[in-house]
Amino acid sequence: DAGVTQSPTHLIKTRGQQVTLRCSPISGHKSVSWYQQVLGQGPQFIFQYYEKEERGRGNFPDRFSARQFPNYSSELNVNALLLGDSALYLCASSKTGVGRNTEAFFGQGTRLTVV
Amino acid sequence: GENVEQHPSTLSVQEGDSAVIKCTYSDSASNYFPWYKQELGKRPQLIIDIRSNVGEKKDQRIAVTLNKTAKHFSLHITETQPEDSAVYFCASRDGGATNKLIFGTGTLLAVQP
Numbered sequence: 001d002a003g004v005t006q007s008p009t010h011l012i013k014t015r016g017q018q019v020t021l022r023c024s025p026i027s028g029h030k031s032v033s034w035y036q037q038v039l040g041q042g043p044q045f046i047f048q049y050y051e052k053e054e055r056g057r058g059n060f061p062d063r064f065s066a067r068q069f070p071n072y073s074s075e076l077n078v079n080a081l082l083l084g085d086s087a088l089y090l091c092a093s094s095k096t097g098v099g100r101n102t103e104a105f106f107g108q109g110t111r112l113t114v115v
Numbered sequence: 116g117e118n119v120e121q122h123p124s125t126l127s128v129q130e131g132d133s134a135v136i137k138c139t140y141s142d143s144a145s146n147y148f149p150w151y152k153q154e155l156g157k158r159p160q161l162i163i164d165i166r167s168n169v170g171e172k173k174d175q176r177i178a179v180t181l182n183k184t185a186k187h188f189s190l191h192i193t194e195t196q197p198e199d200s201a202v203y204f205c206a207s208r209d210g211g212a213t214n215k216l217i218f219g220t221g222t223l224l225a226v227q228p
Binding site: 004031033035040041042043044045048055056058090092094096102103104105106107108109 | 151157158211218221
């Protein structure tokens with residue numbers, strides 16, 4: 001039984017570039033959320049998608065965007081990368097969008113380094 | 116805005132002792148409170164959670180208590196073992212129409228053998 005999978009695991013980009021991170025949720029889960037975890041801090045909410053629709057957005061600039069596909073996998077895009085975007089990007093999978101059965105299970109993350 | 120405060124930031128205990136981590140949340144509409152364990156370089160792992168209609172929940176050596184009036188919740192680990200060493204995060208789910216989690220700043224627990 002596969003858990004949440006993210007790719008790539010590590011990534012190095014230069015300032016100004018664009019990056020796409022990918023997430024496959026647990027089979028049967030329809031909601032995907034993205035979090036940014038800066039070293040030494042707790043994860044910060046970026047987006048939630050449920051049934052391919054955006055259900056929530058955190059306090060991040062418009063350079064951050066995401067989408068969810070019909071198979072419930074998701075991509076997070078970040079444009080015009082800044083040094084401060086360096087972080088661990090975590091994807092969380094939940095069965096539903098809100099209410100019960102919304103326990104969130106995290107993937108191993110993508111470590112993004114911007115140089 | 117919504118926030119979760121977590122204390123202490125570091126905690127060192129002897130193997131076999133108990134450890135307690137405390138959190139306070141601000142959003143009175145929050146209804147779900149998970150705890151995550153994150154080992155170095157690994158994913159956060161859900162270890163226990165509690166919903167707002169319950170005051171206490173226990174799973175073997177781990178327990179969580181919730182005081183909705185005071186907006187406090189705590190993690191209790193008994194008979195600590197070296198493998199309990201990790202960073203622990205509390206979180207609250209916001210009371211809106213999402214399952215957005217608001218995380219505390221984390222507690223680094225070190226269990227000395």
